[in-house]
Amino acid sequence: MATVSEFVIQRVREWGVSRVFAYPGDGIGEFDGALGKAERDGVGLQYVRPTHEEICSLMATAHAKFTGEVGVxxxxxxxxxxHLLNGLYDAQMDNQPVVAIIGQQGLNALGTFTQQESNLERTMADVAVYVQTIVSPEQAQAVVDTAFRTALVRLGPAVIILPHDVQGMKMPKLAxxxxxxxxxxxxxxxxxxxPQSEILRAAALINAGNKVTxxxxxxxxxxxxxxxxxAQACGAGLITxxxxxxxxxxxxxxxxxxxxLLxxxxxxxxxxxxxxxxxxxTNYPYGQFLPASGQARxxxxxxxxxxxxxxxxTELNxxxxxxxxxxxxxxxxDQKTDLSWQNTIAEEMVAWENEMExxxxxxYKDGVNPRRVYHELNKRLPPRAIVTADVGTTADWYGHHIRLRRGMLGDLSGRLASMLAAMPYAIAAKFAYSDRSVICTIGDGAFQMLGMNELITIKKYLNEWDNPQLIILVLHNDDLSxxxxxxxxxDANPVWPTSQNVESVDYAGWAELLGFTGIRVKTDDEVEAAWDAAFANRGITLIDAYTSKNVPPLPPHISREFAKNTAEALLKGDPDEMNVIRDSAKALVTEGIERVKGKLNIGQDRNDND
Incomplete structure (x- = not known):
């Protein structure tokens, strides 16, 4: 007769799961033992063990994002x-189906303040769409099935809590x-x-529009x-x-x-x-960029x-x-014959792409232009490439310069916007699509969080991938920019170096220590060769790009408040005052020249009422 743990493993497989992201411990020890036995018997799950539980949950979320399957x-x-909580909140806030299986002390210990016993149901209640402790073998089947079903339907993380003694109990045949x-x-x-009536109402609303987005x-x-x-039928413009x-x-x-902003x-x-x-x-969260109320149906x-x-x-949901x-x-x-709306957008996009280039x-005098690094990456992306971005300025440059073609994938921690996610996302993508080239783009602050550790995980599993090409770009500017x-x-505050400075590390040297290829980029002229070398390497490459921290992540529309706050911050004694003024001036001059060339409406994008 199988144990509860053996049953749960088999049931997880029946839900179509073949890979789990896990970290062991005594609270889940009996279950870990059953996973080992299943592996030896040839009926197990691929067990991926990174360096930290937070990485496990971020990997599970990334797996769900890249594959559409349940991440475990x-x-x-x-x-x-x-430690799982951050990655589970990433799943919750980006609407991804994830199931977390977590250990617990034995049933008799619940509520008795014993070591590592806590109210996990209460802890997980806010993040999970479903959370339940399995308290008997007879309950196990329903809890596992409900967790997976709820995660898939409600698009969020579900949590199964498995007490240590229950893990080893015999699983009866249910009658x-x-x-x-x-x-x-x-x-x-x-x-x-x-319903058809709502479909017809939606069609009528769209057909009545002349400028649909x-x-x-x-x-x-x-x-x-x-x-x-x-979009072709109604002449709509597209924003993603x-x-x-x-x-x-x-x-x-x-x-x-x-x-x-990006x-x-x-x-x-x-x-x-x-x-x-x-x-x-989409639950696009930035309402300040949407039309004025009443402007659009x-x-x-x-x-x-x-x-x-x-x-x-909205008129219709x-x-x-x-x-x-x-x-x-x-x-x-209705098929629109007047495509002037689409044509105007297309013409403006040509000018915009020229501006981005x-x-x-x-x-810039104080480091490589980070935009140049992303621009050259974009030109070299191979078919079916996967690109991950971290939050911060890496997301700015990803938004402004990376253009994914059909068949490519890209993602990041969205509504949660958690630092360091780019590394576990990239590794999870590599496990899901081991034949593809994966490029991780991350800042040095995020890389120092847990990202550096994950080079160890890459070293551990490298030989399991059909195509071992994985490129990590680290934007090295010694600042939480x-x-x-x-x-x-x-906030109109000057930069506070005590909180913002990042200790400089030889990231390329760390990669080389682990047997990977490290490339240091210290001038703009070295960017193209670095990417060429990285994509020629059938292995792991870390590009350590010493970029300027003062390149302004200029939004397409600069409000009066944006400019006023920046000026006030500099006047209060910003330590990088002169570099910020010089580099921002360069960026603004370039922007103005390109918008005149492209005939983009400069007056409109400078209007505070936009």
Whole structure:
């Protein structure tokens, strides 16, 4: 007779899981033993053990994002469980199905203040869409099945708590009995389509518009063809959220990339000019960049009904899967013959891309231009490449310069915006698609958090990948640069070196110590050769790019408050005052020249009312 642990492992396999991200400990020890036995018997799960439990949960979330499958992470009781929280919140806030299996002290110890015993259900209640302790073998099947089913339907993390003594109990064959649920390991369909009456209302709303814009989120993943077909029919412009760069190919001429601080000027102009706004699978959180109330009629399509109609007053909220809903909607869309809206967006995007290239070519005295590093990376991305970005200025440059073509993937920690996620995301992507080239872009502050440790994980598993090419770009500027800029632009405070300085480390040397290729880039002229060498290397490469910390992550629209706060911060004695003034001036001059050349509406993007 199988134990509860052996049953749970088999049930996890029945849910289609083949890989787990885990860290051992005595609270989950019996379960770990069963995993080892299953591996020896040839019926186990691939067990990936990084250097920290937080990495496990971030990897599980990344696996879900890149594959559409349920990500699974495993950890021991209290300390291990607590370390999972950050990655589980990443799953919660980016609507990803993840199941966490965590250990607990024995049943008799609950509530008795014994070592590593804590109220894990209460701890996990805020982050989890479902959390339950298995207190008997008869309960195990229903809890496991409910956890997976709920994670898939409610798009969030579910938590299974497995006490140590229950892990080793014998698992009986379930028979009809009071209080015993006999459940199934069958995923429910999420291909939800709204009623026909709502489809017709949506079509009428869109058909009435002359300047239609789609804001496309990660919830539209897998619906690329449907989004493009709908946009072609109604002459819509396309904006993607940062996490949805992969949904719409960058070569679609009326795709203006992102909106907001790391977006494009054509996206700003879409928002100021559209008369119809369609949200597709997105809870875009930055309402300040959306149209004025009453300017545009709006509708939203999403599987998360509680997140609809939050950012802009929508007339119609369609609870449905984007792909299935668009398939039902497209036959009712009128074919627009006037494509001037799309054509204007396309023309502006040509000018915008010229501006981004010009910004990348600016040289700075105090380090490599980080824009240049991303610009040259983008030119060399191989087919089906996967790019991960961290938060901070790496996300700025990723948004401004990386253009994902059809078949490529890219992602980052979105609404949570957690530092260091780029490394576990990249490694999880490599496990999911070991034949692809993966590029991780990360700042030195995030790399020092736990990212450096994960080079050890890469070394451990490198030989399991069909294509061992993985490139890590570290932006080495010895500063928490995004927060430094936020101190200036948001709070009118000078940079505080005590909090912002990052100790300089030879990151390329650390990679070389582990047997990898390290490349140091200290001038702009070395950028192209560095990328060429990295992509020629069939192995692990770390590019240690000594970049300027004073390159301003200029938004497409600079408000009066942005400029005023920055000026005040500098006047208060910012330690980098002269470099910031010099480098910002260079960037602004380049911006102005390119906008005159491209005939982009400079007056409009400088208007505080945009």
């Amino acid at each position: 992470c495993i950890a021991t009781s209290s300390p291990g469980a607590f 009809p009995a009071n209080w015993v649920s006999r459940s199934s390991a069958v995923a429910p369909s999420t291909s939800i389509v709204p 789609f804001i496309v989120g990660h919830g539209a993943n897998g619906a690329t063809d449907e989004v493009l077909k709908a 959220t940062l996490r949805a760069k992969q949904v719409i190919p960058s070569d679609v001429p009326y795709h203006s990339q992102q909106l907001g 977006g494009s000027l054509p996206s700003v102009h879409q928002m100021s000019g559209c008369d119809t706004l369609v949200f597709l699978g 709006a509708l939203q399509v999403d599987l998360k009904p509680e997140q609809m109609g939050l950012r802009y007053p 369609l609870w449905g899967d984007v792909k299935a809903t668009l398939a039902a909607l497209i036959p009712h869309l 010009a910004q990348a070519m600016v040289t 995004q927060v430094s800029w936020e101190m200036r632009t948001e």
